[in-house]
Amino acid sequence: MMTRVLTLLAALLVFAMPAAAQTGPLRIEITEGVIEPLPFANPDFVAENAAAAELARAISRVVAEDLTGTGLFREIPANAFISQITSFNSPVQFADWRAINAQALISGAVSVGGDGSISVKFRLYDVFAGQELGDGLQFNGTQAGWRRMAHKVADAVYSRITGEGGYFDSRVVYVAETGPKDDRRKRLAIMDYDGANVQYLTDSNAIVLAPRFSPTGDRILFTSYESGFPRIYVMDVASVGRRALPTQEGTMSFAPRFAPDGNTVVYSLTTGGNTDIFRMDINSGAATRLTSTPSIETAPSFSPDGSRIVFESDRSGTQQLYIMSAQGGEPQRISFGQGRYGTPVWSPRGDLIAFTKQSKGRFHIGVMRTDGSEERLLTASFLDEGPTWSPNGRVIMFTRETQGESGAASLYSVDISGRNLKQIRTEGGASDPAWSPLQR
Amino acid sequence: MALLSRGIILASVLALAACTNPDRFDSAGGAGGAGGIGGIGAPGSASDPRSPLYFQQTIGDRVLFAVDQSSITPQYQAVLDGQAQWLMTNTDYVAIIEGHADEQGTREYNLALGARRANAVQEYLISRGVASSRLRVISYGKERPIELCSDEACYSQNRRAVTVISAGLSG
Numbered sequence: 001m002m003t004r005v006l007t008l009l010a011a012l013l014v015f016a017m018p019a020a021a022q023t024g025p026l027r028i029e030i031t032e033g034v035i036e037p038l039p040f041a042n043p044d045f046v047a048e049n050a051a052a053a054e055l056a057r058a059i060s061r062v063v064a065e066d067l068t069g070t071g072l073f074r075e076i077p078a079n080a081f082i083s084q085i086t087s088f089n090s091p092v093q094f095a096d097w098r099a100i101n102a103q104a105l106i107s108g109a110v111s112v113g114g115d116g117s118i119s120v121k122f123r124l125y126d127v128f129a130g131q132e133l134g135d136g137l138q139f140n141g142t143q144a145g146w147r148r149m150a151h152k153v154a155d156a157v158y159s160r161i162t163g164e165g166g167y168f169d170s171r172v173v174y175v176a177e178t179g180p181k182d183d184r185r186k187r188l189a190i191m192d193y194d195g196a197n198v199q200y201l202t203d204s205n206a207i208v209l210a211p212r213f214s215p216t217g218d219r220i221l222f223t224s225y226e227s228g229f230p231r232i233y234v235m236d237v238a239s240v241g242r243r244a245l246p247t248q249e250g251t252m253s254f255a256p257r258f259a260p261d262g263n264t265v266v267y268s269l270t271t272g273g274n275t276d277i278f279r280m281d282i283n284s285g286a287a288t289r290l291t292s293t294p295s296i297e298t299a300p301s302f303s304p305d306g307s308r309i310v311f312e313s314d315r316s317g318t319q320q321l322y323i324m325s326a327q328g329g330e331p332q333r334i335s336f337g338q339g340r341y342g343t344p345v346w347s348p349r350g351d352l353i354a355f356t357k358q359s360k361g362r363f364h365i366g367v368m369r370t371d372g373s374e375e376r377l378l379t380a381s382f383l384d385e386g387p388t389w390s391p392n393g394r395v396i397m398f399t400r401e402t403q404g405e406s407g408a409a410s411l412y413s414v415d416i417s418g419r420n421l422k423q424i425r426t427e428g429g430a431s432d433p434a435w436s437p438l439q440r
Numbered sequence: 441m442a443l444l445s446r447g448i449i450l451a452s453v454l455a456l457a458a459c460t461n462p463d464r465f466d467s468a469g470g471a472g473g474a475g476g477i478g479g480i481g482a483p484g485s486a487s488d489p490r491s492p493l494y495f496q497q498t499i500g501d502r503v504l505f506a507v508d509q510s511s512i513t514p515q516y517q518a519v520l521d522g523q524a525q526w527l528m529t530n531t532d533y534v535a536i537i538e539g540h541a542d543e544q545g546t547r548e549y550n551l552a553l554g555a556r557r558a559n560a561v562q563e564y565l566i567s568r569g570v571a572s573s574r575l576r577v578i579s580y581g582k583e584r585p586i587e588l589c590s591d592e593a594c595y596s597q598n599r600r601a602v603t604v605i606s607a608g609l610s611g
Contacts, residue, residue, distance in 0.1 A: 181588045207583050209547060229578055230551065252555060252579060255548045268548065273510075273559020273577070275552035296552040312549065319549055342546040356546050382590065385546050401543070403590035432547070 037074035038103050038161065040067065041127075043085045044078075045108035045120070052118070055143070056110040059120060059150040063106065065194070066154035066168040070395075071420030073161075076102050088121065097127045104133070106157060117142060120149045124157050134160045147196055148439065155438070165392035168193060171436040172388075172397065173211040173220050176200065177409055177429030184429075188222060190237065193390075193435070195425035201240055210386070210432045214258045217436040221256040221265060232256045232267055234282065246285040255298050259326070260306040266290070268298040277311055279326075290328035301345045302326065303370075310334075310344040310353055310370075321355060323370065334372030343386050346370075347393045348437075352416070354387035354396050365398045367416055378418045386431070391438040397424065399431040492533070492605050495526050503561055505599045507544075510556035512564055520561060523603055524568035534608035537561045539579040542595035547581060554579030554601075561601040574608065 042064045047056040067073040083096040088109035097105050108122035121138040125131070137156055139149045148169055155166025176189040176198075185204035188211055191197055202208055206226035213220060220235045227244070230252045235242040245265065247253050256267040259279075266279045269287075275296045280287040291297040295315035302309055303326075310323050316333070319340040324331035335341040339359030346353055350370075357364040357377065363384040368375040383401040390396070394416060400423075401409040409431040411424040424430070484491030486498055495501060499522040503512055512520065527533065539558030541550035558577035566572050587594035 182585055184583070207580075209551075209583075250576065252551070254551055268552065270552060270555045270579070273556045273562075275555060296549060296556070298548040298552050299546070312546075314549075319546070342549050358545070361544075383543065405588040407543075407588075407590065 035072070037068075037072055039074045039076050039101055040104040040106065041076045041081065041097055041100070041102035042067075042106045043081065045110050045122070046085060046088050048088070048109050048111035051112035052110040055112065055118060055146055056108075059110055059146060059153070060106075060108060062147055062150035062194075063108070063122075063154045063157070066151060067157060069194070069422070070158065071415060073104075076100055088123075092125055094125070094127055094130045097125075102127050104157070104161060106153075108153065112143065118146060118149070120146075120153060122153045122156070124160055147192060151192070164394060165438065167390040167392045167395060167435075167438065169439045170391050171217070171439070172411075172424075172433050173201075173213060173436070174411060174426075174433040175208055175211070175431045176426070177431055178204070181405065181407055186431075188220070188235075189430075190220075191426070198427060201235065210255065210434075212257050212434045213436045215260050215262045215437065217439065219258075219262075220434075221258060223254040223256065230254045232265070234265075245280060245282065246287075255300065257301055259302045260304055264306075266300040266302060266309060268300070277309070288328075290324065291331075299343045303346050304348055304350045310346055312342045312344060319358075321353065321372070334368070334370070335375075336372060337375055345387055345389060347389050348391060349393040352393070354389060356385040356387065356398075365396060365414065367396070376418065378414050378416065379412070379421060384412075386433070388433050388435045390435055395420075397433045397435055399433065401431070489526075490530055495523070495530075495603075495605055499523055499526055501604070502600045502602045503557075504596060505557055505601070507542075507595075507599070508553070510553070510560045512560055517564070520564045521568060524565050524570050527565065527570045527574065527605075532607055533605045534574045535565075535576070535603050535605045537565075537575060537577045538584075538602045538604060539577065540584060540598055540600050540602070541582045542598040543582045543585060543590065544595060545582060550581035551579050552581075554581045557599075557601045561603065565603075 042060055045056040045060040047053040064075050068075050080100045082099055083093045085107045105125040105127050106122055111119050119140045121136060123136040124133045126133045139152050141149050151168035154168045158166045170193045171190055172193055173190045175186050177184055177186055179185045186208050187204040188201040188208050190199050190201060206224050209223040211220045211222040218237055220237060222233055223230050224233050231247055232245045232253045233242045252270040254268055256265050258265060263282055264279055265282050268275050269278050274294055275298055276291045277297045277300050278287050278289050293315055295313055297311055297313045300309050300311040307326055308323050309326050312319050313322050319342045320333055321335040321341045321344045322331035322333050339357050341355050341357050343356045344353050352367045353370055354367050357366050362380050364377040365379045365384050365387050366375055366377040381400055382403040385399050387396045387398045395413050397411055397413045399409050400412045401407055408429045411426060411430045411433050414421045486493040488494055500519040503516040537558040539554030541553045558579055562575050562577050585598045587597040
């Protein structure tokens with residue numbers, strides 16, 4: 001087990017290793033450096049009372065989907081099992097799980113209380129070492145929140161095996177799209193990270209764009225045309241109440257993002273055809289100009305410590321990425337590859353910047369270090385744009401739009417290694433995802 | 441004014457869609473361009489030089505732009521000269537200039553680019569004597585394409601600034 005864990009860790013850390021003798025961007029092939037996913041057994045959780053039977057099975061399925069969905073784990077099918085887990089507390093027959101080459105074993109149990117509350121507990125075993133990996137854990141909650149409890153179990157398993165923070169107990173706010181390309185209707189929606197539990201937050205009477213979570217996930221910034229002109233709104237997620245941020249008549253404001261303090265917003269303001277970056281204290285409404293050039297400055301994103309802002313500007317003639325102090329001042333250009341770079345987003349770990357790149361008629365999602373080095377392109381298609389980071393900085397979600405008259409947008413995610421590209425299930429079209437922090 | 445002009449913008453967009461995609465609306469009752477702006481109360485045929493239809497169709501309500509550009513070519517300067525003249529003759533009207541981009545760009549950048557284009561038209565009209573108080577600009581970025589293919593033939597039509605006129609209520 002230990003060596004497998006190490007292999008997995010090594011794979012996760014591959015990005016941190018020095019890229020020897022590389023000049024320019026690395027081309028990511030999905031077949032390149034594919035690692036062997038870690039095989040695990042996840043027998044259906046034990047139902048500790050009759051009312052829990054269906055839930056126990058459903059919860060264990062979500063746990064397995066979370067883990068296999070990362071591409072780092074492979075589930076051993078139940079029909080290969082030699083022994084079963086029929087009681088949460090009976091001793092584990094490690095030899096039976098070793099025989100089917102299960103490296104990890106998850107055992108769990110679910111009970112439903114008289115008041116409808118549920119309790120989920122689990123243990124994670126290192127099969128080859130013949131011992132538990134970490135302590136057993138129990139989560140209590142409501143029946144309605146059963147998927148969250150499954151995600152919490154999966155987060156704990158993922159975390160213990162990879163040594164990284166989890167990301168399954170998180171949500172995504174995005175723009176749900178319907179209608180043809182020349183009459184597209186957009187409304188804000190929020191869902192679990194895996195596409196479950198969709199809730200619509202606005203109607204589709206006005207164009208809405210690019211929602212962004214606050215650092216604690218309780219509020220959302222977005223741009224809406226509901227006044228007739230693009231303006232920034234802040235919405236309380238729980239109540240769905242919203243208010244417009246103050247603005248001047250005759251201007252447009254868009255591309256908002258929270259600072260890590262949750263009280264400051266950085267955004268673009270267009271006056272007289274010129275777009276610059278401003279910051280605003282969301283409580284007082286006091287705004288400060290951060291850039292002052294005749295070029296386009298937009299898509300600002302704070303560093304996790306709040307000291308710097310990465311943004312895009314076409315001051316050089318094409319869209320490129322720049323970093324400036326959170327107070328403004330002279331920026332440093334960080335993108336120097338061929339093509340145009342936009343929509344930079346600072347990773348939650350602070351070490352990488354994700355971006356959209358346009359080159360030779362194709363769009364890519366990529367990452368680079370904050371000094372612009374070690375650029376890596378993770379995807380390529382007719383139109384990929386708008387990356388957002390998973391809470392642990394391992395995965396990027398983005399918008400992919402297909403071409404032509406029936407072109408439509410949907411959400412995809414990809415590991416920062418470039419592996420595990422997949423579409424997120426949504427009811428209709430979807431764009432502009434923003435990943436929440438891990439829920440509490 | 442806001443509500444009214446929004447209604448008119450919508451109506452105009454529909455009318456334009458009908459113009460550029462004749463098949464699309466035929467089955468829905470053959471709504472032509474005229475039906476779309478009937479609501480402003482001062483219609484008239486496209487041959488009536490005081491009519492909004494004349495502005496839209498005879499003078500031309502739009503300027504097209506090269507990739508990433510917001511400069512107005514001589515061909516469209518002539519169109520804008522006509523727009524300016526019309527606006528100075530028909531002083532009851534105000535205009536919103538809508539800037540647009542093709543789909544080949546990121547969302548935020550295209551919003552800013554559409555604003556540049558709309559502003560270029562606004563400045564040109566002001567330079568030709570139209571009062572700035574009668575003009576407003578808005579950018580839709582790549583949110584409102586009128587042509588749907590993913591080729592230059594469509595992109596060139598989507599990179600546009602459209603002058604949408606409405607009856608001014610401000611006085």
